[in-house]
Amino acid sequence: MASAPARPHPRAMATATSVSVAALLALVALGAVLHQPLLIPPLAASMALVAGAPDLPLSQPRSVVGGQLLSALTGFSVLLVAGPGLWSAALAGGLALGVMMAARTPHSPAAATAVIVALQNPPFWSFLALLALASVLLVAVGLAGARAAGRTYPAYWL
Numbered sequence: 001m002a003s004a005p006a007r008p009h010p011r012a013m014a015t016a017t018s019v020s021v022a023a024l025l026a027l028v029a030l031g032a033v034l035h036q037p038l039l040i041p042p043l044a045a046s047m048a049l050v051a052g053a054p055d056l057p058l059s060q061p062r063s064v065v066g067g068q069l070l071s072a073l074t075g076f077s078v079l080l081v082a083g084p085g086l087w088s089a090a091l092a093g094g095l096a097l098g099v100m101m102a103a104r105t106p107h108s109p110a111a112a113t114a115v116i117v118a119l120q121n122p123p124f125w126s127f128l129a130l131l132a133l134a135s136v137l138l139v140a141v142g143l144a145g146a147r148a149a150g151r152t153y154p155a156y157w158l
Helices: 010-034 041-052 061-082 086-103 109-120 124-149
Strands: none
Touching: 010 041, 010 124, 041 061, 041 109, 041 124, 061 086, 061 109, 061 124, 086 109
């Protein structure tokens, strides 16, 4: 049986936490300016990956932005066929995994985005635009935080 991972250095924990808080507060602030909610639960999970595990494939910009957008599109596709509801949400969340795998954009929090779309049936263009903006902002704050901490992020872009 494998042992638990080593405890991160206190400075690394403080940096990751600070970067995550800054990014999520930036989403709230920008959302307030735009009068649109930008902070949705899957984006908090995305930022946890970007700040806390920046070397993982799930944390790379391609996966954060691409996975979120492809999962939202998956949710909208399910809506077209089945309409909104719990059954559609379950289908969208499951299908989003396959879509992300096929596109080589693995990002587990994005499956929840597909679920949200299938449950709430948001306006297509505004939801996609705001999701793209929010995802890019998370990557940008993650990049700035990594630079400030002397870490390398991302491991790759495309």
